[in-house]
Amino acid sequence: MSGSPKLAVQFEGVSKVLAGRQILDKLSFDVREGETFVIIGYSGTGKSVTLRHMVGLMAPDEGSIRVENEEITTMSRRELEIMRRKFGVLFQSGALIAWLTLFENVELPLLEHTKMSRKKRAEIVQEKLEIVNLWQDREKYPAEISGGMKKRAGLARALALDPGIVLYDEPTSGLDPVIANEIDKLINRLKREHHMTQIVVTHDMDSAFEIGDRIGMFYKGSMIQIGTPEEIQSSTIPEVQHFITGGREGAISRRANTAVIRGVAPGMLSQRSLEAIESEAPVATAEQGYVLLSEEEAAAAALQPQEETEGPVDTAGPRNATPSLEPEETDA
Amino acid sequence: MSWTDNVITRALKGAGFTLVLLLEAIGHSTQIWRRRRAIFTQMHVIGTQSIPIASFFMLLIGMVFALQVGIEFARFGQTNLVGLVLVAAMVRELGPWMVGFVLIARVGSSMAAEIGTMQVAEEIDALEVMSINPASFVVMPRIVALSIMGPVLTVIGTLVGIVGGGIVSNLQLGVTWSDYLRFAEDGAEALDIYWGLLKSFVFSIVSGSVACAIGMKTSGGAVGVGRASRNTVVLSLTLVVFFNYLLTSFYRIVKMFVSGVL
Numbered sequence: 001m002s003g004s005p006k007l008a009v010q011f012e013g014v015s016k017v018l019a020g021r022q023i024l025d026k027l028s029f030d031v032r033e034g035e036t037f038v039i040i041g042y043s044g045t046g047k048s049v050t051l052r053h054m055v056g057l058m059a060p061d062e063g064s065i066r067v068e069n070e071e072i073t074t075m076s077r078r079e080l081e082i083m084r085r086k087f088g089v090l091f092q093s094g095a096l097i098a099w100l101t102l103f104e105n106v107e108l109p110l111l112e113h114t115k116m117s118r119k120k121r122a123e124i125v126q127e128k129l130e131i132v133n134l135w136q137d138r139e140k141y142p143a144e145i146s147g148g149m150k151k152r153a154g155l156a157r158a159l160a161l162d163p164g165i166v167l168y169d170e171p172t173s174g175l176d177p178v179i180a181n182e183i184d185k186l187i188n189r190l191k192r193e194h195h196m197t198q199i200v201v202t203h204d205m206d207s208a209f210e211i212g213d214r215i216g217m218f219y220k221g222s223m224i225q226i227g228t229p230e231e232i233q234s235s236t237i238p239e240v241q242h243f244i245t246g247g248r249e250g251a252i253s254r255r256a257n258t259a260v261i262r263g264v265a266p267g268m269l270s271q272r273s274l275e276a277i278e279s280e281a282p283v284a285t286a287e288q289g290y291v292l293l294s295e296e297e298a299a300a301a302a303l304q305p306q307e308e309t310e311g312p313v314d315t316a317g318p319r320n321a322t323p324s325l326e327p328e329e330t331d332a
Numbered sequence: 333m334s335w336t337d338n339v340i341t342r343a344l345k346g347a348g349f350t351l352v353l354l355l356e357a358i359g360h361s362t363q364i365w366r367r368r369r370a371i372f373t374q375m376h377v378i379g380t381q382s383i384p385i386a387s388f389f390m391l392l393i394g395m396v397f398a399l400q401v402g403i404e405f406a407r408f409g410q411t412n413l414v415g416l417v418l419v420a421a422m423v424r425e426l427g428p429w430m431v432g433f434v435l436i437a438r439v440g441s442s443m444a445a446e447i448g449t450m451q452v453a454e455e456i457d458a459l460e461v462m463s464i465n466p467a468s469f470v471v472m473p474r475i476v477a478l479s480i481m482g483p484v485l486t487v488i489g490t491l492v493g494i495v496g497g498g499i500v501s502n503l504q505l506g507v508t509w510s511d512y513l514r515f516a517e518d519g520a521e522a523l524d525i526y527w528g529l530l531k532s533f534v535f536s537i538v539s540g541s542v543a544c545a546i547g548m549k550t551s552g553g554a555v556g557v558g559r560a561s562r563n564t565v566v567l568s569l570t571l572v573v574f575f576n577y578l579l580t581s582f583y584r585i586v587k588m589f590v591s592g593v594l
């Protein structure tokens with residue numbers, strides 16, 4: 001690449017064990033200033049954990065993390081607080097404060113960290129809420145709005161202090177295609193007009209190709225490939241190919257796709273497919289290699305062994321605790 | 333590591349976390365004025381809205397207590413003394429911990445669930461990322477509100493309980509109001525009243541920080557939130573009866589000291 005672009009974030013050999021599992025395994029990658037860096041990868045493998053390391057919510061067992069050339073792993077709590085102001089973070093579910101209205105949620109960082117007048121704050125809140133098209137809903141509480149609106153409001157809040165780096169955890173998941181496209185456009189606009197560095201975790205491949213300057217495929221704790229959308233699209237690495245096609249030979253996945261691989265590698269799982277897995281239905285075994293199911297097939301498979309009971313599949317329990325999703329080695 | 337070691341380590345870790353969180357919240361009490369809106373909201377939820385249930389509780393406890401004591405005292409023709417015993421028991425014991433129990437059931441459990449939900453929904457993380465300390469933004473207003481409203485409710489509850497005892501004494505035991513009140517006055521001295529308030533202050537701090545700490549440590553979705561709420565009630569009740577014993581023992585020593593025995 002041309003010259004040596006300034007780096008916003010650098011991970012070097014970052015490892016982390018959580019609950020006895022190696023979630024990050026010598027993870028290394030750089031994010032350049034002003035670029036949109038997309039992290040793709042299977043659910044429950046550690047992409048959110050990676051983002052949490054970036055803002056110091058989690059500390060690595062080993063390795064170095066630098067933000068604008070400052071090592072953050074050795075920072076004190078106070079230093080971290082200052083460092084974090086460089087970031088705006090959009091959490092997976094929006095993470096709005098339940099007892100504050102949308103207006104108050106977006107106003108919160110301004111209220112806490114600036115000495116702006118009420119009028120000035122209101123102006124900024126209006127500007128940010130208009131960006132995400134929620135100004136008319138400013139008096140609503142988080143419980144009164146849809147998931148997509150929560151995400152957009154979360155984004156408005158993340159942008160409130162005009163951060164240099166914005167992190168997005170699955171910004172388009174759970175949104176309808178039109179809103180998802182709006183978010184993609186917004187991310188591109190923030191890059192174009194505000195030169196923000198943006199790091200986006202997603203498994204929405206449409207979105208990844210639309211917004212990404214570079215895409216990194218996260219797999220088993222590290223990046224198995226980092227490249228431009230074109231490079232990723234024509235990747236020869238089987239795991240990357242498999243992921244971006246959603247398991248369908250030769251096809252780039254579209255938004256609605258669903259692939260279930262049981263005992264091999266976790267796929268992009270819809271709720272129904274997850275139920276199929278959790279119900280221990282004999283969908284496929286590791287010996288069979290990749291076995292892909294459509295959503296209907298997965299649902300049918302889930303029902304097969306328990307036709308007598310006909311009850312809803314029990315999905316109680318921690319969302320993330322899906323040990324059956326652990327990737328296992330296969331002889332590809 | 334054996335099973336007991338494991339339990340002990342976890343208990344110590346939990347206690348340590350709770351204590352640190354409480355100290356942090358106390359450290360942030362410099363921001364009381366800034367967070368006055370949150371504190372007033374909590375005082376309303378914790379205090380004002382608890383008045384009916386706490387009063388109902390204490391009224392009936394006062395009534396039952398007076399009846400039971402009345403049955404015994406009647407054997408010695410001393411029914412007049414019901415007020416004295418009732419007030420002593422209400423001010424020193426029943427008031428502080430029955431109100432404490434009401435607050436644990438009504439407020440502590442929901443506080444843990446609320447904060448637990450925030451943790452599970454990444455709201456606590458979002459605060460951290462925005463460099464807003466949850467100990468200041470979430471925990472401090474709740475503990476401050478609880479430690480103000482706990483004693484206030486205890487005063488209200490104790491008075492209602494004494495009235496309840498009076499009603500029963502008057503209607504069922506045949507004690508006149510003036511006799512009841514005359515002896516009731518002797519039931520508690522200033523030290524007793526201060527001690528009762530101290531107790532309810534301690535109970536409020538204990539149950540408030542337990543609820544917040546367990547809430548902050550919640551993981552595992554809706555199931556985890558339910559568990560947090562349940563653990564909060566069990567642990568707070570246990571700690572409150574334990575601290576109550578300590579405080580009563582301490583009270584005895586102070587009382588002996590004051591009256592010159594020691």
Ligand SMILES: Nc1ncnc2c1ncn2[C@@H]1O[C@H](COP(=O)(O)OP(=O)(O)O)[C@@H](O)[C@H]1O
Nearest residue numbers: 018019023042043044045046047048049320321
């Ligand atoms: N605080 C934690 N303690 C223990 N395990 C965790 C913690 N956070 C995440 N994990 C585990 O790490 C794995 C990766 O999680 P995550 O990064 O959320 O996945 P995703 O790639 O879908 O974002 C999951 O198996 C999750 O259960």
Ligand SMILES: [Mg+2]
Nearest residue numbers: 047048092169
């Ligand atoms: Mg995630």
